[in-house]
Every structure is written in C-alpha cells, then in structure tokens.
Amino acid sequence: MKTTFKIVEIINISALMFLLFGAYGLALTGALQVLAAILFVLIFPKNKLIYFYFGLVITFFLIWNKQNFDWILLFPVALIFFLTYIIYNQKAKV
Secondary structure, three states, rough: HHHHHHHHHHHHHHHHHHHHHHHHHHHHHHHHHHHHHHHHHOOOOOOOHHHHHHHHHHHHHHHHHOOOHHHHHHHHHHHHHHHHHHHHHHHHOO
C-alpha cells in the first residue's frame, strides 16, 4: 500500500511539472492526474473526496463542448490542485 501511495505521489508531482509547458502540458497533466486518482481510489476506496473529484472531472467533460470556452480552462487547474489536496491530506492520515 505504501509503495502504491508513493507511486501516486510521484505521478502527481510529475503532472504538476507538466504545467510548466502551459496549455500543451495541460492535457498530459490531466491524463496523469486521472491515472493518479484511479490508483488512489484503489488504495483508499472509502475516501469521499476522491469520488467528488471524479464527479468534477465528469462535469468538466460534459461541459467542455459548450460555447463559452474561455473560463473552462480554469477548471482543470482547479482539479489539479484539488487532487493534490486530497492526496496530501490522506498522507497525513497514513
């Protein structure tokens, strides 16, 4: 369990590093964040915040094709920091 949790942390840090590439890194960051979230939910299935995170991710993809695209790019950035909060909040409990 600790090894898998360490992998989740490494994936999350790697995803945060891809933010340095701007909009190009945002897609890869999102993919890595979803991978980290899937691993996290396998380790901690009782954590309610991770299910809220997945709900927000689904909401993002549902409203992605709508016409007002300017503000929607703030949504993934908020998701990135929310998942980071979930991971490091759980780390304090391990």
